[in-house]
Amino acid sequence: MSQHTVNSTPEYPVSTDWWRDAVIYQVYPRSFADADGDGMGDLKGIRSRLPYLSDLGIDAVWLSPFYKSPQADAGYDVADYRTVDPMFGDLADAEHLIRDAHDLGLRIIIDVVPNHVSDQHAWFQQALGAGPGSPLRKRFHFQPGRGPNGERPPNDWESIFGGSAWSRVTEPDGSPGEWYLHLFAPEQPDLNWDHPAVDDEFRSTLRFWLDRGIDGFRVDVAHGLVKAQGLPDIGSRDQLKLLGNDTMPFFDQDGVHEIYRGWRTVLDEYGSERIFVAEAWTPTVERTALYVRPDELHQAFNFHYLSAYWDSDELKDVIDSSLQAMRPVGAPTTWVLSNHDVTRHTTRFANPAGLGTQIGAAGDARIGLRRARAAVLLMLALPGSAYLFQGEELGLPDVVSLPDEARQDPSFHRADGQDGLRDGCRVPLPWAVDGPSCGFGPAGSWLPQPADWGSLSVEAQQERADSTLELYRMALALRRQHPALGAGDRIEWLDAPQGVLAFRRSAGDGQELVCTANTTGEPVRIGRHGRIKLASTADAVQIGSNHAWLPSDSTIWWV
Numbered sequence: 001m002s003q004h005t006v007n008s009t010p011e012y013p014v015s016t017d018w019w020r021d022a023v024i025y026q027v028y029p030r031s032f033a034d035a036d037g038d039g040m041g042d043l044k045g046i047r048s049r050l051p052y053l054s055d056l057g058i059d060a061v062w063l064s065p066f067y068k069s070p071q072a073d074a075g076y077d078v079a080d081y082r083t084v085d086p087m088f089g090d091l092a093d094a095e096h097l098i099r100d101a102h103d104l105g106l107r108i109i110i111d112v113v114p115n116h117v118s119d120q121h122a123w124f125q126q127a128l129g130a131g132p133g134s135p136l137r138k139r140f141h142f143q144p145g146r147g148p149n150g151e152r153p154p155n156d157w158e159s160i161f162g163g164s165a166w167s168r169v170t171e172p173d174g175s176p177g178e179w180y181l182h183l184f185a186p187e188q189p190d191l192n193w194d195h196p197a198v199d200d201e202f203r204s205t206l207r208f209w210l211d212r213g214i215d216g217f218r219v220d221v222a223h224g225l226v227k228a229q230g231l232p233d234i235g236s237r238d239q240l241k242l243l244g245n246d247t248m249p250f251f252d253q254d255g256v257h258e259i260y261r262g263w264r265t266v267l268d269e270y271g272s273e274r275i276f277v278a279e280a281w282t283p284t285v286e287r288t289a290l291y292v293r294p295d296e297l298h299q300a301f302n303f304h305y306l307s308a309y310w311d312s313d314e315l316k317d318v319i320d321s322s323l324q325a326m327r328p329v330g331a332p333t334t335w336v337l338s339n340h341d342v343t344r345h346t347t348r349f350a351n352p353a354g355l356g357t358q359i360g361a362a363g364d365a366r367i368g369l370r371r372a373r374a375a376v377l378l379m380l381a382l383p384g385s386a387y388l389f390q391g392e393e394l395g396l397p398d399v400v401s402l403p404d405e406a407r408q409d410p411s412f413h414r415a416d417g418q419d420g421l422r423d424g425c426r427v428p429l430p431w432a433v434d435g436p437s438c439g440f441g442p443a444g445s446w447l448p449q450p451a452d453w454g455s456l457s458v459e460a461q462q463e464r465a466d467s468t469l470e471l472y473r474m475a476l477a478l479r480r481q482h483p484a485l486g487a488g489d490r491i492e493w494l495d496a497p498q499g500v501l502a503f504r505r506s507a508g509d510g511q512e513l514v515c516t517a518n519t520t521g522e523p524v525r526i527g528r529h530g531r532i533k534l535a536s537t538a539d540a541v542q543i544g545s546n547h548a549w550l551p552s553d554s555t556i557w558w559v
């Protein structure tokens with residue numbers, strides 16, 4: 001790195017909290033690695049691939065749910081929070097996985113799903129059997145219906161997966177009875193967080209896993225636990241369009257924060273190294289910041305960043321507003337480009353702007369990959385923590401050609417085939433060029449892999465200097481060598497032509513890094529910023545004594 005120092009660049013102390021600048025890799029257990037050959041990934045499979053994750057250069061792994069579940073929503077419908085689903089292994093496998101990860105210096109974050117349980121959870125089964133008015137129903141939102149015979153749902157809320165957010169039960173005596181709330185699938189009844197038993201149960205579950213050495217929890221639907229008093233109607237508006245943009249009576253209610261303040265005291269009993277990360281879709285970055293106040297959760301995914309397109313103005317706005325919103329609460333920003341709920345960013349950026357995060361079209365794959373490689377170098381030059389979604393290091397696109405009969409996303413069936421697009425990012429990983437499931441396991445895979453999947457595999461990309469996998473490895477190695485890169489909460493913007501982002505970061509020890517991202521489809525001339533340390537493209541970069549030509553859709557780290 002350059003020894004040249006510019007006095008206007010402040011030096012930030014390198015943080016001692018590991019999570020403030022950590023790069024955390026999401027493993028989606030069904031689709032990562034299958035050890036037993038049933039076509040479904042499992043904990044032994046993940047364990048066998050830990051050395052790969054360690055070599056990649058990440059700090060921690062977040063595992064999506066592997067608990068006992070009927071799998072109505074790929075494990076986000078939990079029937080027992082303290083049992084491993086036999087499909088994934090058993091508790092001993094989980095313990096071995098945690099131990100092996102720790103031996104390699106990797107931390108393990110697991111999912112906790114507090115907004116709802118599976119309809120097969122003992123509590124819900126007891127509530128159904130106990131009948132109307134029973135205290136056992138008070139742990140959920142059971143209500144009589146509207147209309148003369150209670151035949152209409154108690155309010156107009158719609159499920160995120162389509163249709164009404166209420167389902168009617170048949171009472172033990174066989175009569176049509178009360179309705180229960182489910183913001184997601186009918187197999188996922190919402191818990192009533194006003195009931196003290198609910199919080200007690202979750203605190204005890206947190207301890208169960210903390211006692212097994214877990215380093216943190218990703219809190220599923222963290223913004224959903226508290227519902228507005230009286231469960232008021234929303235009115236005749238397009239509810240799906242309001243999600244994430246507007247205040248909803250079931251999302252981002254102020255009452256959720258008290259729950260997290262309580263949870264934080266539980267976590268802190270286990271020292272200062274364990275963390276919570278919130279999945280909280282909120283209307284503004286300022287609302288997101290409330291979840292990471294000093295006595296609440298540690299991180300919250302920056303979905304405003306994830307939702308931004310590959311566009312310099314949009315990106316600059318969201319970077320600035322996010323850093324600014326987090327500053328007063330003293331939390332880092334948690335950048336993320338992809339996860340198991342959205343179209344992979346390779347495919348989002350292959351399509352035109354304005355389509356959102358759920359896209360069923362392949363677009364221009366070459367441009368998409370080029371932009372995705374540029375986007376990750378931009379993200380990893382920003383201060384704060386960053387999450388990666390399994391397979392993005394291979395540049396995987398979304399699989400948009402899945403046959404309908406293969407799709408398992410519950411929203412596909414609930415929304416008359418209009419949705420269900422989340423399966424496309426969940427197709428099992430290709431590890432090898434050949435083999436029945438490209439090295440995913442000894443047999444097939446639960447979602448069909450495309451014919452050319454093997455050409456994107458780890459085997460095909462490793463040690464190939466221009467591969468996306470090696471780009472990730474190099475970028476992550478540089479972040480490790482220069483921890484100051486992820487530290488602090490400020491960046492120094494530099495003048496740049498339209499369509500280009502340019503900023504300077506301290507790289508520690510008086511060294512600096514300039515990151516330039518050209519979001520346009522044309523080469524752009526800029527002033528020269530030193531020499532190239534890492535580039536997202538193998539294209540030759542023309543460099544003069546005072547200027548450089550940035551290739552189209554590319555990011556360069558200069559030192």
Ligand code: GLC
Pocket residue numbers: 073076077113184220221279340341
């Ligand atoms: C979260 C999960 C998603 C799941 C939903 C319901 O948004 O990330 O996959 O469907 O919660 O649990």
